[in-house]
Amino acid sequence: MRTLYHYPLSPFSRKVRVFLKEKSLDFELVTENFWERRREFLAMNPAAQVPVLIENDESIFADSTAICEYLEETYPEHKLIGNSIRERADVRRISSWFNNKFYYEVTKHIVDEKVFKYLRKQGAPDSNIVRVGQQNMLYHLDFIGFQVERLGWLAAEKLTLADITAASHLSVLDYLGDVPWEHNIPTKEWYMLVKSRPSFRSLLNDRIPGFAPPPYYAALDF
Amino acid sequence: MRTLYHYPLSPFSRKVRVFLKEKSLDFELVTENFWERRREFLAMNPAAQVPVLIENDESIFADSTAICEYLEETYPEHKLIGNSIRERADVRRISSWFNNKFYYEVTKHIVDEKVFKYLRKQGAPDSNIVRVGQQNMLYHLDFIGFQVERLGWLAAEKLTLADITAASHLSVLDYLGDVPWEHNIPTKEWYMLVKSRPSFRSLLNDRIPGFAPPPYYAALDF
Structure with missing residues (x-):
């Protein structure tokens, strides 16, 4: 298996x-x-x-x-990295944005402080570092909103690896209650769409001992 | 053009x-x-x-x-991301290692402090941060040595994107005189091979005002 x-x-x-x-x-x-x-x-x-x-x-x-x-x-039947050279370049560019920029500017600040410090017994989160991550997140939420208003999805006219990458980061931050969804409504609507896909279901059932997600974490309408 | x-x-x-x-x-x-x-x-x-x-x-x-x-x-004629599914997975994994781990653990610490702080007029380099980068570099040099002793090159039996990626990072650090080449001799020998390729020549001629490279920077035998 x-x-x-x-x-x-x-x-x-x-x-x-x-x-x-x-x-x-x-x-x-x-x-x-x-x-x-x-x-x-x-x-x-x-x-x-x-x-x-x-x-x-x-x-x-x-x-x-x-x-x-x-x-x-x-397994090329159902393509997720784009259907053309142009699409693949855009999917890879935007996926990379979230794997690198977003991860190091946002996710890492918040998740390392709130979760991994606890798991590694390295003490309390540094709220200044968490705040930097939260502050940095805002322009990324605007970037998503800008893309999805133009295309419907992040890098193409359908869901691709770029959406999956961005939503995976946001879902972890959402589990910690750290995404200010009202900051950008098109971004929120895009996330509702991703979240309602069957492929996303098992993520919403994850629970980590010591960390309870906010009540809306698994709600499809939030 | x-x-x-x-x-x-x-x-x-x-x-x-x-x-x-x-x-x-x-x-x-x-x-x-x-x-x-x-x-x-x-x-x-x-x-x-x-x-x-x-x-x-x-x-x-x-x-x-x-x-x-x-x-x-x-332009698939001369392949640089591997010839088989297995090779491509290895080339991408090791390229990613240097794009991400190496960059954030080593390059960024040293180059941001020594070069970009100067160019952005943000003051003198923080020698503690530089030292963390230099210290982190050692296990990466050993990782390269381990791979090249087994395969001849980093991810396959010929030069690939993985070698190009790793050597690009090291060449920037070498320009700043920050690579302790004697730490790992197989790694040094591999870098000599990469450095002697015509594709690498123009990098060795780069000069940044305010930063003179060490005398061995452009030497093929160093």
């Missing part, structure tokens, strides 16, 4: 989970506390990061972008 | 320059002081980052990974 080593509040894991579901590919989830640097896990991925995908033939794939490109190439 | 907006000490720009040369694609270089956020440049790339590629038909491509994937797809 295809297996995905993941962590529930890892946006990169969430992205691959949704990508697999959108491709209608079956898989088993195994939770990996990657910060514990388990020896067998490091042997699979020396970067010590989730997600790691083990395919049915036992071949190992690491790095969420490399995994999605691999899946797109191997 | 194909045009690449770049900045000489941007590792992401260097990667695309070498990638284009390895593909034998002609292009003109235009230096962009991206931190000045020039309006026309933001219109090309709202992320305000170099490189940006303008193709002969005037279409615009941004994000260095998206640009390389685009070039590989459009």
Whole structure:
């Protein structure tokens, strides 16, 4: 059975989970506390990061972008990285924006402080760092709104890896109650659409001991 | 004429320059002081980052990974992202390692402090931050050494985007005199090989006013 080593509040894991579901590919989830640097896990991925995908033939794939490109190439029926050269360039550019800019300017500040410091027993969150992440988030929400008002979706006229990537980050922040949805209504409406897809369902059922999501986290109308 | 907006000490720009040369694609270089956020440049790339590629038909491509994937797809004769599904997954995983982990753990600490603070007139470098980058670099040098001792190159048995990516980062740090080459001899030998390629030549001729590279920077035997 295809297996995905993941962590529930890892946006990169969430992205691959949704990508697999959108491709209608079956898989088993195994939770990996990657910060514990388990020896067998490091042997699979020396970067010590989730997600790691083990395919049915036992071949190992690491790095969420490399995994999605691999899946797109191997299971091309329902395309998620664009239908043309132009679309693929835009999907990859905007996915990269969220994997890098958004992650380092927003997600990492908030999730490292609120979640991983707790899990690694490194003390209380630094509210200044959290605030920087929250402040940075606003222009990203506006960027999403600008794109979806033009195209309907983030990088093309249908859902692609770019939407999946952005929504995976936001869903983690939403679990922590940190997304000011009223800041940009087109962005909120786009997220409602993504959230209501069956591929997104299992993310909304995730629960981490010690962190209760806000009541609207799993609500499709919020 | 194909045009690449770049900045000489941007590792992401260097990667695309070498990638284009390895593909034998002609292009003109235009230096962009991206931190000045020039309006026309933001219109090309709202992320305000170099490189940006303008193709002969005037279409615009941004994000260095998206640009390389685009070039590989459009000019597939001499493959640089691997010859098989397995190789492509490895090339992408290791390229991503350097684009993300290495950049945020090493390059950014050192180059932001030493170069961009100066160019943005933000004061003197914080030597503690530089030191963190230098310290983090060591295990990455060992990672490269481990890979090249096994394969000859970083991700496959020939030069790929993974080597180009890693060497682009190291070449910027080497310009600043910050790579302790004697730390890992296989890594040094691999870098000598990359550095001696014609595709790398123009990087070694770059000079930034205010920053003189060490005498061995352009030497093929160092």
